[in-house]
Amino acid sequence: MFINASTDNIDIAPAWERADLDEVKRLARYPVALVGDVQARMGIMAAAIRPVTPAPRLAGTVLPVLAREGDNLAIHRALDDARAGDVLVVNANAEINRAVFGDLLGEICLAKGVTGIVIDGAVRDVEELAGQGLAVYARGISPAGPWKNGPGRIGFPVACGNVVCNPGDAIFGDSDGIVVIPRRDLTAVIERTLAQERTEQKMREAINAAAQPAH
Ligand SMILES: O=C([O-])CC(=O)C(=O)O
Numbered sequence: 001m002f003i004n005a006s007t008d009n010i011d012i013a014p015a016w017e018r019a020d021l022d023e024v025k026r027l028a029r030y031p032v033a034l035v036g037d038v039q040a041r042m043g044i045m046a047a048a049i050r051p052v053t054p055a056p057r058l059a060g061t062v063l064p065v066l067a068r069e070g071d072n073l074a075i076h077r078a079l080d081d082a083r084a085g086d087v088l089v090v091n092a093n094a095e096i097n098r099a100v101f102g103d104l105l106g107e108i109c110l111a112k113g114v115t116g117i118v119i120d121g122a123v124r125d126v127e128e129l130a131g132q133g134l135a136v137y138a139r140g141i142s143p144a145g146p147w148k149n150g151p152g153r154i155g156f157p158v159a160c161g162n163v164v165c166n167p168g169d170a171i172f173g174d175s176d177g178i179v180v181i182p183r184r185d186l187t188a189v190i191e192r193t194l195a196q197e198r199t200e201q202k203m204r205e206a207i208n209a210a211a212q213p214a215h
């Protein structure tokens with residue numbers, strides 16, 4: 001950690017399996033709406049979780065953190081063990097009047113190869129975060145800074161934007177919002193997404209053909 005604090009009250013799960021990053025990359029270019037459709041429109045986060053930076057495309061595996069509202073000790077500790085391809089997913093109890101993430105944590109995410117941040121709570125330093133090119137989603141923005149006392153939990157399932165996020169699940173974001181795919185479902189969801197994309201492409205072609213002016 002880059003802060004001086006005891007982490008005795010942070011509960012850390014044993015190592016977990018992550019969704020295969022090559023599979024995650026295969027799905028990364030498809031719209032979140034399409035991916036949500038093929039998993040029966042489930043696993044989509046609440047509309048209140050919005051991108052706060054201008055490059056919102058996000059793809060990776062869930063690194064779940066439970067933080068006390070307004071306190072980010074668990075986030076600082078979680079980033080010690082973050083791996084390239086992880087997405088930081090934080091339940092901060094929907095508190096929007098005190099930020100638990102900002103540009104210094106953003107720097108750490110960049111250094112670790114963390115590919116995105118999703119916070120059911122608030123963030124700050126949004127101009128700096130935008131400059132870092134990070135995909136950051138949150139329920140709110142506030143300049144009020146966090147406490148660093150804990151407690152917290154790392155690597156256990158968390159609720160974020162009304163969706164249960166398990167460690168190692170696949171997670172995707174675009175301008176529409178966020179979808180989470182259980183790790184064991186990822187391969188099947190990829191196949192169904194490719195098929196649905198072909199179906200929608202045929203519909204687009206039919207629409208365009210019907211729209212041609214008559215000769
Ligand atoms: O103070 C904090 O931990 C949050 C913050 O603003 C930053 O990471 O830049």
Ligand SMILES: [Mg+2]
Nearest residue numbers: 102103104125
């Ligand atoms: Mg800051």
